[in-house]
Amino acid sequence: MTGLLEAHCVTVRYGSLAALDSVDLCVHDGQRHALIGPNGAGKTTLLNVIGGSTRPQRGTVRFDGRDVGRWGPAARARQGINRIHQRPAVFPTLTATENIVVAALPRVIPRRRWWPGGRRRIAYHRAGALLDQMGLADVAAVPAGHLAHGQRRQLEIAMALAGRPRLLLLDEPAAGLSAVEVGRLAEMLRTLPRAVALLLVEHRLDLVYALSDTVTVLRDGRTLAAGTPDEIRTSPLVRRAYADGVA
Ligand SMILES: Nc1ncnc2c1ncn2[C@@H]1O[C@H](COP(=O)(O)OP(=O)(O)OP(=O)(O)O)[C@@H](O)[C@H]1O
Numbered sequence: 001m002t003g004l005l006e007a008h009c010v011t012v013r014y015g016s017l018a019a020l021d022s023v024d025l026c027v028h029d030g031q032r033h034a035l036i037g038p039n040g041a042g043k044t045t046l047l048n049v050i051g052g053s054t055r056p057q058r059g060t061v062r063f064d065g066r067d068v069g070r071w072g073p074a075a076r077a078r079q080g081i082n083r084i085h086q087r088p089a090v091f092p093t094l095t096a097t098e099n100i101v102v103a104a105l106p107r108v109i110p111r112r113r114w115w116p117g118g119r120r121r122i123a124y125h126r127a128g129a130l131l132d133q134m135g136l137a138d139v140a141a142v143p144a145g146h147l148a149h150g151q152r153r154q155l156e157i158a159m160a161l162a163g164r165p166r167l168l169l170l171d172e173p174a175a176g177l178s179a180v181e182v183g184r185l186a187e188m189l190r191t192l193p194r195a196v197a198l199l200l201v202e203h204r205l206d207l208v209y210a211l212s213d214t215v216t217v218l219r220d221g222r223t224l225a226a227g228t229p230d231e232i233r234t235s236p237l238v239r240r241a242y243a244d245g246v247a
Pocket residue numbers: 014017018019037038039040041042043044045046247
């Protein structure tokens with residue numbers, strides 16, 4: 001079966017270190033796919049390759065049937081691959097609503113310098129709907145820099161959704177969140193429409209197993225195992241890898 005995202009034989013070297021060594025990954029439409037593994041396994045490097053910020057020495061990346069290997073992050077975002085970073089990237093002086101509107105601009109006015117009033121109204125309306133969906137309606141008019149860390153994380157996800165992605169790359173979305181905020185984040189990710197596939201890098205295995213339908217385990221730049229959450233949870237190979245060292 002053809003995947004929405006197909007990375008094949010991806011190799012990234014930093015000097016003598018192989019951060020990724022001939023890694024394959026396939027993410028299907030609407031799939032909830034988690035990427036786990038001990039520290040230094042190559043998870044973030046693989047997200048960077050898929051998002052377009054790292055060019056592999058070898059291997060191919062295809063998205064929706066097209067070879068996107070030479071495309072940068074902006075071109076991939078326009079095509080439907082959006083990324084959530086470890087540290088929420090928001091505009092601190094803009095309100096929550098304005099952040100979403102700005103994030104939606106490349107979609108709203110793809111190749112024009114001017115912005116007709118009708119499209120502006122649509123962008124603000126859609127921003128309001130996304131804030132509602134994220135449970136952020138109460139802080140719509142609050143500058144993003146004044147929001148709590150968990151709210152900034154939710155806002156960043158809303159900003160990514162404003163670009164109408166088909167694949168959302170999430171790099172440790174639970175990092176730095178309190179238990180209550182992690183619960184909120186999990187609930188929010190669970191309710192995202194299946195029109196968006198998720199590729200999630202996360203150290204919190206409770207979140208991984210609760211959200212994902214497929215898990216790929218990397219270790220030392222190679223694929224150690226792939227399967228359902230149950231298969232991965234009970235795999236002796238994976239247990240041993242984690243016993244040898246994980247965050
Ligand atoms: N720019 C770089 N220059 C040199 N080495 C790098 C660079 N980026 C990553 N590495 C190395 O590549 C390996 C894989 O790193 P990566 O960040 O992808 O791992 P990870 O699985 O995301 O780890 P963690 O869970 O700790 O975030 C590590 O040994 C890391 O030190």
